[in-house]
Amino acid sequence: MGNGKENSLTILIADDHHLVRQGLRSLIERSQTQYNISDVATGEQAWQFISQYQPDLAILDIAMGDLSGLKVCEHVKQRKLKTRIIFLSMHDDIKVIHRAFEVGADAYLSKSEAFDTLNQALQTVAAGHSFISPSIESELARYKAASTQFLLTAREKQIVSYITQGKSNRQIADTLCISIKTVDNHRTKAMRKLGVNKAAELVKYGLEEGLVV
Amino acid sequence: MGNGKENSLTILIADDHHLVRQGLRSLIERSQTQYNISDVATGEQAWQFISQYQPDLAILDIAMGDLSGLKVCEHVKQRKLKTRIIFLSMHDDIKVIHRAFEVGADAYLSKSEAFDTLNQALQTVAAGHSFISPSIESELARYKAASTQFLLTAREKQIVSYITQGKSNRQIADTLCISIKTVDNHRTKAMRKLGVNKAAELVKYGLEEGLVV
DNA sequence: ATATAAATAGTGTATTTACCCCAATTGACC
DNA sequence: GGTCAATTGGGGTAAATACACTATTTATAT
CATH class of the missing domain: 1.10.10.10 (Winged helix-like DNA-binding domain superfamily/Winged helix DNA-binding domain)
Known part of the structure; x- marks a missing residue:
């Protein structure tokens, strides 16, 4: 951290694929909003970073080998840290998505989503709201409906x-x-x-x- | 077979323990009834002997390694041979006893029984009736009652x-x-x-x- | 031949279920 | 403050179940 942009929002990117991290960082830097971006490669590192610096936003991958993004999110929310969590995941398994919101996610994006959507999610979440990919939202709604209907x-x-x-x-x-x-x-x-x-x-x-x- | 006592009852003793065979033979010979006694050491031999000579009585051990006395009995009864089967067994497991009568046993004796009982069994079975050690009978009755009551x-x-x-x-x-x-x-x-x-x-x-x- | 057990089917009754409706309360979430 | 789900409880009804008896037929075993 600490690259001179003191008034801008701080973002942590956690993903174990180097290329993904680079790509995200590049995309986000290209947006008109000023962000102060950091990135880590593991869940463990993500948790240490967040607990130490409490960035405004954290973009987490769900499957990260060591400490799942879900666990990180759970920790963050349990300790009531201010960091807002955005999940970025390969699998659109409805159960995982549901679980993400159960542990307190603020947003859930599919990696297949366009950059526009990520941008929108960042702004929405930064503004204090939650965000769900439109493509996922309907599925989640159906799942929730099914849950209360059948569970x-x-x-x-x-x-x-x-x-x-x-x-x-x-x-x-x-x-x-x-x-x-x-x-x-x-x-x-x-x-x-x-x-x-x-x-x-x-x-x-x-x-x-x-x-x- | 064929030792001159032509009118006497023929008995086969099948047991894989030499001493047991000798002891039984000796005991039976001592009784006042005339018997024509043969003996074999395996289930296989027992079956061959019975199918060939059809003795009046066969005293079978249940556990004989190769061909169980139960199997021999089953064969005998399936082929409706005249030979009557007396089981002489070490284990008084009620299920084994039950099984013995299922395959058509005419008598079941524990090896712990006195000779008097064996003598009585021989005469009873020779006369065409079935015989059960008194000690076993009550157990079997209870088992049968339990069967029809609970199964x-x-x-x-x-x-x-x-x-x-x-x-x-x-x-x-x-x-x-x-x-x-x-x-x-x-x-x-x-x-x-x-x-x-x-x-x-x-x-x-x-x-x-x-x-x- | 005659017990014995299994399978069948009936009468009868008290209780329980399954299912319809509706309504009050509570706690959570927006 | 208002919606929503969960929990609570009630009325009512038709069907199903649990259980006690008895009885016939058939097959098996003694």
């Missing part, structure tokens, strides 16, 4: 677990000190989400998913 | 399998072309045998026992 809530899992253990609605209600109707509702909702209509299949799910402790 | 029948397993697959009584009845009440009966009996009172636990059993094809 069981904690309580539902608990109920299914009890059902798997062979307990009746009444027994579960007594155990949890809730109404039998509530148990019935959870049971029904769980079945709807899993697309089944019999406790037998909830048991299968419970056993297969290892819900029973 | 599912083929049909019950099938019903449990369908339940495990998430089918209702009605669906199972339709599939098997039987009354829904019959399915209900099998289901109820299976539950009673397994000591549970909910389909959920039948499903667990079904999955754990690999009943589902």
Whole structure:
């Protein structure tokens, strides 16, 4: 750091591919905004740099061998550092994207995105907002919708677990000190989400998913 | 064979321990009944001897290295040879005993039994009846009772399998072309045998026992 | 021949499920 | 402050289940 541009935004680029780092740096330097850019090659280095200098932005690769960008992000957000995290990833696996936002990402970009998009992301995030590649956004939305539609809530899992253990609605209600109707509702909702209509299949799910402790 | 006692009962002794064969022969010769005794050391020899001469009785050891006494017995009974089989075994494992009678044994004696018992067994079996050591009999009875009490029948397993697959009584009845009440009966009996009172636990059993094809 | 067990199927009843609707509360996130 | 999801709980109903009895047929074993 410290190359004279004292008032400009500081950016860290972390990627284990030298060419990628060079390319990014070159592109970002070409933009009209003034940035003070640093780069590192590993997750470990990224974490050390961020915890020491707290740059305004950090562009992280997800797969970096040693310390995943996700872990770095998790650390940053847990310690409430001001650095905003932008993920730049090769894989557009929806689960990874979802995980990225779970650990507190501010932006997620595919490496296949145009530079314009990166530029836009940088400005959006620097302004305090979050950013998602338009191409990814719709997928994520679908995933989230699917999640709430098909994935069981904690309580539902608990109920299914009890059902798997062979307990009746009444027994579960007594155990949890809730109404039998509530148990019935959870049971029904769980079945709807899993697309089944019999406790037998909830048991299968419970056993297969290892819900029973 | 052929030692002059033409009208006496013929007995084959099969045991891979020389001392045991000698001891048995000596004991049997001492009894007041006239026997024509032969002996062999392996299961293979036993089978050849029996298929050739069809002795009245064969005293077989169960564990004989090559061809198990159980196999010899199975052959004899499958071919409906007249030879009656008496097992003489070291291990009183109830499952082995059960298996012995499954393959058609006429008697089962523990080697720890007194000679009197062997003598009694010989006469009983020679007379066309079956014989079990009193010490073993009660155990076998308990085992059989336990079997019919706790083990599912083929049909019950099938019903449990369908339940495990998430089918209702009605669906199972339709599939098997039987009354829904019959399915209900099998289901109820299976539950009673397994000591549970909910389909959920039948499903667990079904999955754990690999009943589902 | 005659017990025995399995499979079949019925009557009957109390309980439980599955599923529809709706509503209040809470905590999170914007 | 308002939306959203999760959790809670209630009304109601038709179907399914659990379970007790009995009974017939058939095959197997004694």
